[in-house]
Amino acid sequence: MQGTPTGGIQQTIGDPRLQLAIYSATRRLIEHRAGAVGSERLPDYQELRTRANQIKQHTIEHLDHYLEQFESNVAAHGGKVVYCRTGEDVSDFVLGLAKERKAHLIVKSKSMTTEEVHFNERLERHQLETVETDLGEYILQLAHERPYHIVAPALHMTRYDVAELFTKTLGVAKEVEPEKQTKIARATLREKFLGADIGVTGANFLVADSGAVVLVENEGNARLSTSAPKIHIAVAGIEKVIPRAQDLAVFLDLLGRSATGQPLTVYTSFLSGPRRAGELDGPDEFYVVLLDNGRTKLLKDPEKRQSLYCIRCGACLNHCPVYRKIGGHNYPWVYSGPIGAIITPQFHGVSEDGWLPFASSLCGACAEVCPVKIEIPKLLLKLRSEVTEAKRAQGSGGVERFAFRVWAWLMTHPKTYLALARLGSKSAGLLPKVGPLGSWTSQRELPPMASQSFHRWWAQRRRS
Amino acid sequence: MVGPEAAVVTAREQILADIRTALGRAGNATPAPLAPPMLRNPQMDRNLYISLFVQNLEKLAGKAFIVPNPAAVAPMLQALLKDQRAVASNAPFLAACGVTGLAQVESGFTEPEALRQACATAGVGITSADYALAATGSLVMLASPQEARLISLLPPVHVAVFPKSRILGNLDELLARIPQPAEQTSSMVLITGPSRTADIEQILIRGVHGPGEVYAVIVEEENS
Ligand code: SF4
Secondary structure, eight states: OTTSOOTHHHHHHTOHHHHHHHHHHHHHHHHHHHHHHSTTTOTTHHHHHHHHHHHHHHHHHTHHHHHHHHHHHHHHTTOEEEEESSHHHHHHHHHHHHHHTTOOEEEEOOOHHHHHTTHHHHHHTTTOEEEEOSHHHHHHHHHTOOOSSSSSTTTTOOHHHHHHHHHHHHOOOOOOOHHHHHHHHHHHHHHHHHHOSEEEEOOSEEETTTTEEEEEESSSHHHHHHHSSSEEEEEEEGGGEESOGGGHHHHHHHHHHHHHSOSSOSEEEEEOSSOOTTOSSSOSEEEEEEEOTTGGGGGSSTTGGGGGGOOOOOHHHHTOHHHHHHOSTTSSSSOOHHHHHHHHHHHHOTTTSTTGGGSOOOOOHHHHHOTTOOOHHHHHHHHHHHHHHHHHHTOTTHHHHHHHHHHHHHHTOHHHHHHHHHHHTTSSOSSOOSHHHHHHHHHTTOOOOSSSOHHHHHHHHHHO | OOTTTSOOOOHHHHHHHHHHHHHTOOTTOOOOOOOOOOOOOOOSOGGGHHHHHHHHHHHTTOEEEEESSGGGHHHHHHHHHTTOOEEEOOOHHHHHTTGGGSTTEEOOOOOHHHHHHHHHHOSEEEEOOSEEETTTTEEEEEOSSSSOSGGGTSSSEEEEEEEGGGEESOHHHHHHHOSOHHHHOSEEEEEOSSOEEOTTTTOOEEOSSSOSEEEEEEESSSOO
16 A cells, blocks of 8 residues: 555564564664663763764854865875766666776675665666675665665674575575674675675765765775775765864764764775876775765755764664664665654655654654764654645645555554554554544544553553 | 756755755855864873873784884894785885795785785784874784785784884874875875674674784884
8 A cells, every 4th residue: 555554563472482583683673772872981972962963063054165176185195976867767777887997896895875775676677796895785685675764784693594695695514603694695795805896885984075985884894895996986865964084083984983882993994096197905996876866856845954964873763662663664765763763754755754753652762862962752753744735735635535445554564563562652653643644543432542552551451 | 867958967956956956056166174183282291102102002902012113023023923924015114124035924015916925824914004103002004005904904913013203192093194184195004903793792702804913023223
C-alpha cells in the first residue's frame, strides 16, 4: 500500500530473535555514547553541540559560496569536482571514466550517499564489478540487502546467518566464529583491493578551505580504497561541506563519540588531491562527486533545511523507541529512524511517504542526543501538518482516505498496533492526531493512547 | 531541451542556481563572518603528554615502548621483530635510529610497484610519525616521499618510531599547528589504535583490513 507502512513491521515485531538483536545492539551503542559524552569525559559537550549547529547553519545558509570555494581548492591540488543532479548522473560519470581508463573492478567503502542512489546496481548492469569492503556492507552485498542502520549496517544478522551466507556465496567451509569469518573476508577483500582500478568512497566532511575529503572509519577499508587504486572517487551530498579544516576539532570530537562512543575512530583520513611529486603511493586521479539528488529542495524552508545538518552518527536511531521496535528495513528508504522520518518525505514528497512523520512518539530523545542539534520532533510536527495539508489538497475525502488507510492497516495488524500504541501512549501518539485528522480519529473512537493503551489496560484488568 | 539554440545548462550551474534561488542569495554575495574556530588548549603539563599517550594507546590494545635515545631503538626492534620480515619507510628518523640497517628490514624503496609488493607480503611495517596525540593515543601520518601510506596499512603489524617531542596534547593542538594540512600533504591520517570492527553481533575483532597490532616506540632524547 502506497503511503502506509509495509507488512514487514509486524514480522519484525513478532520475531524475538530480531527484537533481541536490535535491542541489544542499540543498547550497547547508547551505553558507549553515554560513556563518551558525559561531563567528566567531555566537559565541553554542550558547547561543542552549539558550535557544530552554528557552523552547519552558517554553511548551509551560504552553501553555494562554500561549494565554489571547495571546488576551486580541489582543483588547486590537482583534483576535480563533478556536480551531479541525480544518481544516474553519478553512474554515468563513473561508467564513462571507467570506460576511458579501461577499469574493471571498483572497491567501495561504506557510503550512505551511494546507497541512496543504488550505485552498485547501476554499475553492475554495465558489467563493472563493484565490491563493498566494509565488513558489514560486504555481508549485506552478498546477501543482497540494504543497510539496517547507518552506522552498524548488518546489526540484524547473526554469526550463523553470516556463516551460511559465506558458505553459499564464497564456497568456504562453514565457520561460525566471527574472528574467523573476519579473516575470510579480509583475505577475499585484500585481493580485491590490490586488483582494483578505482576506489569509491563517501565523505564525512568536505573541507572548503582545503579542498579536502575527510573519512572516518575503523576497519581500514576506506584507507585502502583511497591508497591502493589509481583513481579515487568520493561521492558526497552537497550538504557535507564545512568551512575550515580547523572546524574538524568540533565535528570529529562529536561524531565518533555520538556514533560508537569513540573519541576518535581508528582512522581519520584527510585527503586533498592525488599523490604529489615523489610520493610512492596514493591515487593518480582524485574526483569529488557533489550530489544534489533532491537536497536543494530541502533548502527553501528555513526550518526544514536543518535536516541537512545531519552528520549521520546514528545516535537518533539508537535512542528512538520506534526504530528499536521496527528496525531499519521497515523504513521506505536507506535512511531510517528519526532522521529518515524527516528527510524521506522531504526528498520523495509528503504524499509518497506521508506516514513516516507519524511513526514517532515525539518523545524527544532524538533531539536530545543529536550532536548538531537538529530539532527533529519540531520538524516531524511540521511535516505532519504538511502531510494532512497535501492530503486535503488531493480533493474531498483525501485526508480521510489517508488517515483511514493508516488506521485500517494498523487495525489489521494488531501486534504492530499494540507495540506502537504502547510507545505512543507517552505523548502525542503514533496515529494522526494533529489537524483535521485529530477530530477524525476521535470520532472513530480509537482505543485511548493517552496514559495507558486500551489493550494493555484490558489485559491487566483481566489478570487482576 | 530542444533545438540548437537552447542553452545548455550544466549540472554545476543548475545546482548552484537552485541553491541560490532556495536561499534567496545573490551569486557573488560573500557570507557574513563566522566565529573563529573553537580550538581547545589541552590545558595539561607537557611532561604528562607521554604517559597520557601511552595510557590511551594501550587502552585501545596498542602497545608503547619508551627508549632513552636513538641508539636504543635498533636492539629493541631486533627483539620485537625476531625473524619477521619488515618494510621500513624512508623517514630520516628511522635511518638515524639504525632501523634500516637491521637484517630483517627492507627499505629505501623508490618504485611504487616494488613498495606495494613488499608491503603486501611483509609481516611488519615500520614508519615514523609526524605527530602523536596524547588525549586519544593517535599517530598522525602525513604522506610524503619519505612516508608512504601502504607501510602503515598493508602489513598485519605497524610499528611507529618517533621522538617524544612530537607528542601533542590533542587534535585541537594539531590543527592549531597545522591549520591547512592540504598545504603540506595530499593525505593526513590519524591512526587511533589497531584496525577493528564490530559488524558481526557487535563482537570486537581487531585487524580487519588494517594492522591488528600497533606499536609506538617513543624516543626520549632525539639526538644521541
Ligand atoms: S539527525 Fe543528528 S543524531 Fe540523527 S544521525 Fe543525524 S546527526 Fe546523528
